[in-house]
Amino acid sequence: MSDLLSIRDLIVEYRTRRGVARAVDRVSLDVEENTTLGLAGESGCGKSTLGRSIIRLVPYPGKIVEGEIVFDVGKRIEYDGQAVEPGPTDLLKLPEEAMRRLRGEQVAYIFQDPMTSLNPMMSIKDHFVEIIREHSPETTEEEATERAAEILGSLGILPERMTDYPHQFSGGMRQRVMIGLGLALKPRLLIADEPTTSLDVIVEAQILDEIAKLKEKFNLTMILITHNLGVLAQHADNIAIIYAGRLMELADTETLFENPQHPYSQALLQAVPDVRKPDKKLAWIPGAPPDLTEPLPGCMYHPRCPQATERCRTEQPMLTKSPSGGIVACHLYS
Amino acid sequence: MTLRSYIVSRIILMIPMLMFLLTLVFLILRVMPGDPALLHFEKGVNPEVLAAFKARLGLDKPLWQQYVDYLIGVFHGDFGLSMQDFQPVTAQILSRFPATLELTIWAMLFAVILGVFLGIRSAKNYNTFEDNVIRIFGIVTYAIPVFFLGMILQLVFGIYLRWLPTGGQIDPRYQVEIDRVTGMMTVDALLSGNIRAFVDAALHLILPAVTLGTVLCGIFIRLTRTNMLETLRQDFVVAAQARGLADSTITYRYALKNAFLPILTMIGLQFAALLAGAVLTETTFNWDGLGTYLVDRISRRDYTAIQGTVVFFGLLVMLVTLLVDILYAYLDPRIRL
Numbered sequence: 001m002s003d004l005l006s007i008r009d010l011i012v013e014y015r016t017r018r019g020v021a022r023a024v025d026r027v028s029l030d031v032e033e034n035t036t037l038g039l040a041g042e043s044g045c046g047k048s049t050l051g052r053s054i055i056r057l058v059p060y061p062g063k064i065v066e067g068e069i070v071f072d073v074g075k076r077i078e079y080d081g082q083a084v085e086p087g088p089t090d091l092l093k094l095p096e097e098a099m100r101r102l103r104g105e106q107v108a109y110i111f112q113d114p115m116t117s118l119n120p121m122m123s124i125k126d127h128f129v130e131i132i133r134e135h136s137p138e139t140t141e142e143e144a145t146e147r148a149a150e151i152l153g154s155l156g157i158l159p160e161r162m163t164d165y166p167h168q169f170s171g172g173m174r175q176r177v178m179i180g181l182g183l184a185l186k187p188r189l190l191i192a193d194e195p196t197t198s199l200d201v202i203v204e205a206q207i208l209d210e211i212a213k214l215k216e217k218f219n220l221t222m223i224l225i226t227h228n229l230g231v232l233a234q235h236a237d238n239i240a241i242i243y244a245g246r247l248m249e250l251a252d253t254e255t256l257f258e259n260p261q262h263p264y265s266q267a268l269l270q271a272v273p274d275v276r277k278p279d280k281k282l283a284w285i286p287g288a289p290p291d292l293t294e295p296l297p298g299c300m301y302h303p304r305c306p307q308a309t310e311r312c313r314t315e316q317p318m319l320t321k322s323p324s325g326g327i328v329a330c331h332l333y334s
Numbered sequence: 335m336t337l338r339s340y341i342v343s344r345i346i347l348m349i350p351m352l353m354f355l356l357t358l359v360f361l362i363l364r365v366m367p368g369d370p371a372l373l374h375f376e377k378g379v380n381p382e383v384l385a386a387f388k389a390r391l392g393l394d395k396p397l398w399q400q401y402v403d404y405l406i407g408v409f410h411g412d413f414g415l416s417m418q419d420f421q422p423v424t425a426q427i428l429s430r431f432p433a434t435l436e437l438t439i440w441a442m443l444f445a446v447i448l449g450v451f452l453g454i455r456s457a458k459n460y461n462t463f464e465d466n467v468i469r470i471f472g473i474v475t476y477a478i479p480v481f482f483l484g485m486i487l488q489l490v491f492g493i494y495l496r497w498l499p500t501g502g503q504i505d506p507r508y509q510v511e512i513d514r515v516t517g518m519m520t521v522d523a524l525l526s527g528n529i530r531a532f533v534d535a536a537l538h539l540i541l542p543a544v545t546l547g548t549v550l551c552g553i554f555i556r557l558t559r560t561n562m563l564e565t566l567r568q569d570f571v572v573a574a575q576a577r578g579l580a581d582s583t584i585t586y587r588y589a590l591k592n593a594f595l596p597i598l599t600m601i602g603l604q605f606a607a608l609l610a611g612a613v614l615t616e617t618t619f620n621w622d623g624l625g626t627y628l629v630d631r632i633s634r635r636d637y638t639a640i641q642g643t644v645v646f647f648g649l650l651v652m653l654v655t656l657l658v659d660i661l662y663a664y665l666d667p668r669i670r671l
Binding site: 111182 | 570571572573574575576578583588591592666668
C-alpha cells in the first residue's frame with residue numbers, strides 16, 4: 001500500500017504579541033491509504049493545528065513556516081485554466097485556487113462543534129446543493145438534491161427533514177449532517193477533528209460507528225484527532241502521540257496500547273480507565289504542558305518525565321526506530 | 335405565537351406610543367414662548383381684534399378643551415386648519431410628502447448600498463490601509479453636519495464644476511410640462527413620457543440624496559464591518575472554507591446574510607435620523623418637501639401644522655420599525671413564527 005499523505009518536517013507557528021508559539025514543530029508523518037491515523041495529545045498540543053495545516057486553513061495568526069505536505073491527488077484539479085495532474089503533490093506549493101478546489105472534493109474536514117458549524121440561515125438541503133454544485137457546476141439542483149437525500153439517508157436522516165434549518169436539529173444530527181457534507185463529494189481523505197467531543201457518549205458511539213461504516217463504503221483514508229485514547233483504540237490503525245507540538249511516538253494501535261515506548265505515552269495510558277481492571281489506580285501526570293512561546297532546550301517533556309536524565313534537559317531527541325517497531329523520540333532508545 | 339398575533343400585539347403596543355407622542359407634541363408647543371396669533375399683527379394691535387382672532391384659531395378655549403379637540407381630530411385623520419393660512423393641514427402634509435419620500439428613498443438606498451459595500455471591503459481587508467481609510471471615511475461622514483456637507487457639495491459640483499443643479503426639484507421650464515400625479519418629480523416626468531424632464535429631475539435629485547445618504551452611510555459602514563468581522567470568525571465560515579466554497583459565496587451567502595439582520599434593524603432605527611436629516615437637507619437644497627414645510631411653520635408658530643407634521647413623522651417611524659420587525663421575523667429562520 002502506498003502513502004496517501006506524507007508530512008515532512010512541518011513547522012507551524014503562531015505569531016502573537018507574547019512571542020512566537022511553535023504549535024507544530026518538525027512533525028513528519030505518513031498516512032497509508034485506507035487506514036485511520038489517530039492523532040492524540042492533550043489540549044493545546046497542536047494536533048488540531050496539524051490537521052488544519054493539511055487543508056491550509058490554520059487559524060489566524062498561525063502560519064505554516066516550512067515543511068512539505070505531499071498528498072496523492074486522485075482526480076485532476078482544474079483551476080483558472082491550469083491543472084494539477086493526479087499523483088503526489090506538495091500541497092504547500094499549490095496556488096490558493098487549486099487548494100480551494102481540493103478542499104471538500106478530495107480532503108474533507110469535520111469540525112469539533114456541530115452546533116455552530118452550519119450556516120443558521122440556510123436549510124440542510126441548500127448546504128448540500130451548494131457544495132455539490134460548487135465543485136461540479138454541471139450538476140442540476142434536482143440531481144444534487146437526490147444525492148443529498150441518498151447521503152443523509154445512509155446517515156439516518158429522513159429526506160423530508162432536508163428542508164429544515166440547522167436549529168431544528170440536535171447536536172448528534174447536526175454532526176451527521178456535517179459528516180454527510182464532508183462525504184458528499186467522495187473525498188479520499190477525511191480529517192475528523194474531535195468529531196464527537198461535544199456529544200454525549202451514546203451519540204458519540206453511534207457517530208463513530210457510522211464513520212467507520214462509511215470509511216469502508218467509500219474507501220476513505222482518515223485522520224482522527226482526539227484526546228480520547230479509548231476512541232482511538234477502537235477506530236485507529238496507527239496512533240501518533242503529540243506533545244507540545246512534537247511527535248513523541250508513532251506506532252500501530254495494538255503495539256502502542258500493549259507496549260508503549262515513550263514515557264509520555266506510558267503515562268497517558270496509565271491515565272485511561274480499563275473496564276477489565278476495575279481496581280487499577282489511575283495515574284496522572286504531574287505538572288503542566290510547557291509554554292510554547294518559550295521552547296525548552298532538550299526534550300519538551302523532560303520537566304514532567306520521571307526518567308529524565310541530564311541529556312534530556314539539553315539535547316533534543318530525534319525520531320528513531322523503537323524496539324516495538326514504531327518510531328519514538330526519546331533518549332532512552334537512542 | 336403566530337406571525338399574525340405577533341403583528342397584532344406590535345400594533346397594539348403602538349397605541350400608547352402614539353398617545354405619548356401626541357400629548358408631548360401638544361404640550362411642548364404650548365409651553366414654547368411666542369404666540370401664533372400675535373404673529374399676524376403689528377405691535378399695539380387692538381386687544382379686541384386679537385381676542386377675536388384667537389377665538390377663530392380656537393386658542394381662547396381652555397387647554398384641556400384644545401387637547402380633546404386635537405385628539406378627536408387626529409383620530410379622524412384631521413390635523414385641523416393651519417394657523418397660518420387656514421388651509422387643512424392634512425392636505426398640505428400629503429401634498430408635500432411625496433417630495434420628501436422621493437428624497438429619503440434614494441438617500442437611504444445610497445446610504446445602505448455604499449455603507450454595506452464599504453463595510454464588507456473594510457472587514458475583508460481587516461487592519462490594512464484600505465480598512466483604515468474606509469473607517470476614517472465612516473467616522474468623518476458620521477460626524478459631519480448634513481447642511482455643511484450639502485453646502486460643500488453645492489460649491490464643488492454646482493458652482494465650480496457646474497455639473498449639477500444646486501437646488502429645487504426640477505427646472506421651472508419642465509415643471510409646467512408635466513402633470514402632478516404622484517408628487518414625485520422623477521415618477522411624474524416618466525408618467526408624462528417626458529424623458530428630458532425626467533433627466534432634469536434626476537439630476538436635481540443627485541446632490542440632496544448623496545448628501546443625506548453620505549451622512550447616514552457612516553453608521554452602516556461601522557455596523558457592517560463589525561458584524562462581518564464577527565461572522566467571518568464563526569465556525570460555520572471556517573467549515574464552509576474547508577468545503578472549498580468560493581470566497582464570494584462565503585462572503586455573501588455566509589457572512590453577509592448572517593450579518594445583515596442587525597443592519598436591517600439599523601435601517602429601521604435610522605429612519606428617524608433620515609427624516610431629521612431630510613429636514614436640514616431640504617432646507618439646504620430648497621427642496622419643496624415636508625422638511626422645508628416644517629421649518630417654515632415652526633418659525634411662524636403654526637401649532638396645528640407643526641403638530642400635524644411631527645405626528646406624521648412619528649407615525650412613519652413607527653410604521654417602518656414595525657415593517658422591519660416583521661421582515662426580520664420573516665428573514666431569520668430561527669424566529670420564523
